[in-house]
Amino acid sequence: MSDTEKTAGDFREVYDRRGTMEPDFKVTSGLTPEIIRTISDEKGDPDWMREFRLKSLELYNTIPVPDWGPSLDGLNMDNIVTYVRPKSGMEHSWDDVPTEIKDTFESLGIPEAERAGLAGVGAQYDSEVVYHSVRKEVAESGVVYTDMDSALKGEHSEMVREHFMKLLPPTEHKFMALHGAVWSGGSFVYVPPNVSVEIPLQSYFRFNAAGAGQFEHTLIILDKGATLHFIEGCSAPKYNVANLHAGCVELFVGEGARLRYSTIENWSKNMYNLNSKRATVAKDGAVEWVSGSFGSHTSYLYPMSILRGEGARMEYTGITFAGAGQELDTGAQVIHAAPRTTSSITGKSLSKDGGRSTFRSSVVVNRGAYGCKTSVVCDSLMLDNKSRSDTVPVIDVRNDDVDIGYEAKIGRISEQAIYYLMSRGISEGDAKAMIVNGFAEPISKELPLEYAVEMNNLITLEMSGKR
Amino acid sequence: MSTLLEIRDLTVGVGEKIILRGLDLTINAGETHVLMGQNGTGKSTLASAIMGNPAYTVRSGSILFEGEDITNETADKRARRGLFLSFQNPEEVPGITLENFMRTAKSAVTGEKPRVMQFRKDMNAAMDKLNMPQGYASRELNVGFSGGEKKKAEILQLLLLNPKLAILDEADSGLDVDAIRIVSDGVRRYRNEGNALLIITHNAKLVEELTVDYVHVLDQKKISLTGSAELITRITEGGFAGLGDNKADKGGASASREAQ
Ligand SMILES: Nc1ncnc2c1ncn2[C@@H]1O[C@H](COP(=O)(O)OP(=O)(O)OP(=O)(O)O)[C@@H](O)[C@H]1O
Ligand SMILES: [Mg+2]
Numbered sequence: 001m002s003d004t005e006k007t008a009g010d011f012r013e014v015y016d017r018r019g020t021m022e023p024d025f026k027v028t029s030g031l032t033p034e035i036i037r038t039i040s041d042e043k044g045d046p047d048w049m050r051e052f053r054l055k056s057l058e059l060y061n062t063i064p065v066p067d068w069g070p071s072l073d074g075l076n077m078d079n080i081v082t083y084v085r086p087k088s089g090m091e092h093s094w095d096d097v098p099t100e101i102k103d104t105f106e107s108l109g110i111p112e113a114e115r116a117g118l119a120g121v122g123a124q125y126d127s128e129v130v131y132h133s134v135r136k137e138v139a140e141s142g143v144v145y146t147d148m149d150s151a152l153k154g155e156h157s158e159m160v161r162e163h164f165m166k167l168l169p170p171t172e173h174k175f176m177a178l179h180g181a182v183w184s185g186g187s188f189v190y191v192p193p194n195v196s197v198e199i200p201l202q203s204y205f206r207f208n209a210a211g212a213g214q215f216e217h218t219l220i221i222l223d224k225g226a227t228l229h230f231i232e233g234c235s236a237p238k239y240n241v242a243n244l245h246a247g248c249v250e251l252f253v254g255e256g257a258r259l260r261y262s263t264i265e266n267w268s269k270n271m272y273n274l275n276s277k278r279a280t281v282a283k284d285g286a287v288e289w290v291s292g293s294f295g296s297h298t299s300y301l302y303p304m305s306i307l308r309g310e311g312a313r314m315e316y317t318g319i320t321f322a323g324a325g326q327e328l329d330t331g332a333q334v335i336h337a338a339p340r341t342t343s344s345i346t347g348k349s350l351s352k353d354g355g356r357s358t359f360r361s362s363v364v365v366n367r368g369a370y371g372c373k374t375s376v377v378c379d380s381l382m383l384d385n386k387s388r389s390d391t392v393p394v395i396d397v398r399n400d401d402v403d404i405g406y407e408a409k410i411g412r413i414s415e416q417a418i419y420y421l422m423s424r425g426i427s428e429g430d431a432k433a434m435i436v437n438g439f440a441e442p443i444s445k446e447l448p449l450e451y452a453v454e455m456n457n458l459i460t461l462e463m464s465g466k467r
Numbered sequence: 468m469s470t471l472l473e474i475r476d477l478t479v480g481v482g483e484k485i486i487l488r489g490l491d492l493t494i495n496a497g498e499t500h501v502l503m504g505q506n507g508t509g510k511s512t513l514a515s516a517i518m519g520n521p522a523y524t525v526r527s528g529s530i531l532f533e534g535e536d537i538t539n540e541t542a543d544k545r546a547r548r549g550l551f552l553s554f555q556n557p558e559e560v561p562g563i564t565l566e567n568f569m570r571t572a573k574s575a576v577t578g579e580k581p582r583v584m585q586f587r588k589d590m591n592a593a594m595d596k597l598n599m600p601q602g603y604a605s606r607e608l609n610v611g612f613s614g615g616e617k618k619k620a621e622i623l624q625l626l627l628l629n630p631k632l633a634i635l636d637e638a639d640s641g642l643d644v645d646a647i648r649i650v651s652d653g654v655r656r657y658r659n660e661g662n663a664l665l666i667i668t669h670n671a672k673l674v675e676e677l678t679v680d681y682v683h684v685l686d687q688k689k690i691s692l693t694g695s696a697e698l699i700t701r702i703t704e705g706g707f708a709g710l711g712d713n714k715a716d717k718g719g720a721s722a723s724r725e726a727q
Contacts, residue, residue: 415521420558421568423518424624425546425575434571438562438607 011457014107015266018237019208021100023126024087029211030078033057036181039083043149043184048161056170056180063174070298070327070356075272080244081212082182084126090147091131101125108235110204113450118231120145122203124216127184134201142192145201148217151188160188163219167250167278167306175246175274175300179215183248186216191226191257200229200262200448205247207236207271213244220250222257222285229260231451238268242297245271251279253287255309260288264451266458267296269325274300283309283338290446291318293330294458302360304333307341307369314341319348319443319455321462322355322387331360331392334374336402338366342373348443349380350436351387353465362394365402375405381439382412383432433463469496470534471632471663472517477528479509479516485526486512488688494632499664499677503702504685510667511555513685514636517665518552519545532632547576549631553621553638555667559609565620566590566604569627576628593626596656598649614641622653633657634665639673647672671703684710 025042027035036057040050065072088098094111105111105123114121120134122145129147138145144156151160170180187203207214222228236243245267253259259279267273273296279287289303305314316332334343349357361376380389391408413435421431437444437456444452472494479487486509494500504510515523517530519542529538532548560568569590574580591601597619609617618638625633635654639647651673658664658677666674674696682698683690684707692698692710701709 414558417558417560419520419522419542420554420560421572422542423520423546423552423554424568424572424628425543426571427543427575428541430571430575431543434563434568435560438560441562 011461015235015268016237017104017107019100019104019125021087021098023209024085026081026084026209026212029081031057031060031082031178031181035082039182039184042083042085044153046153046157049152052165053181056177059170060174060177060181063177065174066300069300069329072272072298074297075242075244079211079241081209082215083184084209084212085128086125086130086208088125088128088130090129090150092133094131097130101130104206104208105131105204108204108206109450110202113202116450117199117448118202119143119197119199120201122147122187124185124203124205126207126209126212126214129185129187132187138197141195141197143195143197144188144190146188148186148188148219151219156188156190159190159221160219163221163250163252164217165248165250167252167280168248168276172276176248176276179217179246179248179276182213183215183217185214186218186247189220189228189230191222191228193223193254194225195223196227197229200231202231202233205232205234207234207243207245210239211241211243213246215245216247218247218249220259220261221252222254222259224254225256226254227258229262231448232261232263233266233451235266236268236271239270241270243268243271244274246274247276249275249277249303251277251287253279253281253285255282256284257282258286258288260290262290262447262451264292264294264447264455264458265296265301266294267299269295269297271296272298277301277303278306279304279314280306280308281312281314284311285309286313286315288314289316289318289332290443291316291330292443292447292455292458293318293320293328294462295326296328297326299328299330301329302331302333302362304335305343306335306337307343308337310338310340312338312341314343316345316347317443317446318346319350319440320357320359321350321459322352322357323462323465324353324355326355328356329358329360331358331362333362334364336363336365336369336372336374339369340371341369343375345376346442347376347378347391348439349378349389349391350383350439351380351389352383352462354386356388358390358392360392360394363396363404365397365399367398370399370401373403376407378408379439380410381436382410383436385412429463433460436463470494471496471532472665473531474517475529475531477516477530478526479512480524480526481512481522486523486688487516489528490689492683492690494663494665496631496663497660498680499658499666499674501674501679501682501699502665502667502685503669503682503699505707508685509688510685511636514552514634514665514667517634518542518550543575546630547578551625551628551630551633553618553625553633553635555636555640557609557617557621559607559612561607561610563608564605565608568608569624572624573627576630590623590627593623596626596649597623597653598646599623615643615646618642619646619650622650625657626653629657630662632663632665634667636667637669638666639668639670644672651676671699674699
């Protein structure tokens with residue numbers, strides 16, 4: 001066994017560790033107005049939120065399941081428990097978090113990363129946030145970083161109400177309606193004008209319960225001239241029953257502000273990951289997405305950026321890896337709604353052992369949005385003959401003063417490249433892993449070191465077929 | 468003298484096509500062999516078969532390295548035994564730096580992880596000798612390298628991996644006159660009494676400064692002629708046709724090749 005394989009095995013053990021602690025409370029499975037009211041009661045929602053949830057449920061019942069993507073037949077909402085509260089409060093010190101939960105986050109390296117270089121950390125376990133903390137000097141600069149429940153009820157309640165599900169309304173699609181009905185947990189961030197948060201904030205979502213759903217809501221608001229790097233991480237142990245993740249991320253990037261949003265999604269292979277993310281960017285603002293999608297049984301994930309102000313920019317760099325039994329449908333979308341806005345999308349997808357990955361890119365340039373620039377590059381690598389990678393581009397340009405670039409490459413891993421590396425003593429497995437890590441390099445180089453290492457480990461884990 | 472490589476009655480094919488038939492070759496430690504032959508006669512195929520390229524099938528015969536049969540071994544195992552091939556067309560591998568690749572290769576062939584600082588020192592020293600700017604270490608493996616730069620990177624690997632038997636497949640093609648001298652110096656520095664070289668070339672320049680023990684000509688799917696160093700001059704001056712009686716009739720040879 002080589003070193004890399006050992007690391008892969010160790011990693012799997014960490015991700016797969018199941019917590020055994022009984023939850024403090026959970027609703028019965030399925031979706032009824034009764035269940036929604038119970039969630040609302042348990043969480044002590046303000047009235048408007050209670051109404052919002054019930055309305056969302058009505059919408060959920062009227063919107064059909066999407067018919068254009070991977071099958072969702074294996075997902076039966078009657079079997080999904082939508083709210084699971086762990087036996088823990090929302091703590092500000094790891095010492096106050098129950099040992100078992102704390103140990104889980106320890107083994108995932110969260111407190112360590114926090115000490116090493118994060119401006120703040122939020123940690124969610126199943127449906128509730130169990131830990132949230134922000135460095136003193138960061139808080140003193142006026143930055144707000146709290147769990148969504150506190151934000152909803154605390155001094156920022158108005159701001160939350162103004163922005164909550166305004167970018168991604170429950171009418172968007174069936175699973176946003178579901179999110180509106182049962183959402184719980186997540187983080188709220190506000191960065192005041194011209195404040196630049198020098199080191200990243202990170203929220204981590206650990207999903208432990210079997211046959212359940214996680215529906216965290218992330219709301220980030222950057223005021224004029226602010227800058228922030230936000231990192232989102234997630235993982236879950238593997239079960240034999242379907243789990244559902246339908247989070248919602250809404251990013252409001254103010255004039256001249258800059259937000260980098262990095263995610264490594266690392267789900268177990270029983271997960272339906274129906275996640276939605278959207279950003280709106282004001283004049284001269286910028287949003288940068290860095291995204292790694294690993295694991296899950298089925299994923300639908302297409303972060304959208306709406307470039308609303310003149311000169312706004314977006315950049316997306318992402319990678320998706322589909323292994324045996326997985327269908328990962330990912331992509332990136334951009335709407336150029338103002339003149340001289342620019343977008344750049346780089347999507348990489350990998351498939352192995354019969355896995356299927358699809359990368360959808362969608363670029364819309366509105367009628368009055370002159371002088372825009374957009375470039376889309378998709379690169380797919382299939383590691384064997386059984387696997388499949390597709391790219392589906394949509395470009396809809398409604399004026400003639402636009403600079404468009406599109407490039408797509410689909411190929412199989414090169415036997416000659418594997419042989420070349422092997423001729424230097426490198427084993428076949430390591431040679432393939434090297435080539436694949438090389439393929440992923442444009443994404444890993446955008447990530448902070450520890451996350452780049454984690455991503456390389458995930459790739460090695462996928463390559464070893466041990467997931 | 469210890470035998471490093473022994474090839475017996477080797478037949479090699481690609482798909483349906485036979486490229487080498489009944490080829491024999493023995494290389495001992497301390498020897499430098501030169502392999503010549505017209506384009507398309509199978510020199511690179513022989514190198515591939517020795518290195519274990521899975522695209523080429525050994526139909527019959529055997530390849531022994533230090534007395535052990537390696538005919539069915541994968542390329543990585545052969546490399547770990549001390550075989551090395553400098554490729555005629557080195558692969559471009561994006562996303563892996565030359566330095567990282569070489570460190571991984573070094574630890575693979577030696578079985579121990581080289582110290583980062585020491586390795587970098589050795590690498591920089593070798594790069595200096597090959598007149599390669601040090602910035603190349605952090606470039607992606609062969610990606611966007613010029614033809615000559617790729618060849619130098621192969622020789623750099625030769626110097627760092629220090630194999631027992633090195634096969635150089637047209638290590639000189641695409642190199643300017645100065646670069647040929649630099650590469651030739653590098654190759655000379657590599658050679659010692661315990662190792663050996665098999666140099667495939669169309670050109671006398673690369674081997675001018677080396678002591679060549681044997682020169683082989685590949686024709687009609689096998690080694691048709693073996694001689695001493697002076698054979699190189701005869702070939703470079705008079706061509707393969709000028710080799711006379713020892714050599715099969717050219718027209719017939721290529722006609723039968725085409726008939727395959
Ligand atoms: N992978 C392959 N598929 C099909 N034919 C091949 C393959 N490799 C080699 N051949 C054929 O085998 C013959 C020998 O090729 P090889 O590359 O070994 O020649 P060479 O002697 O090295 O020539 P050169 O001097 O031009 O490098 C040629 O006719 C070539 O077209
Ligand atoms: Mg050749």
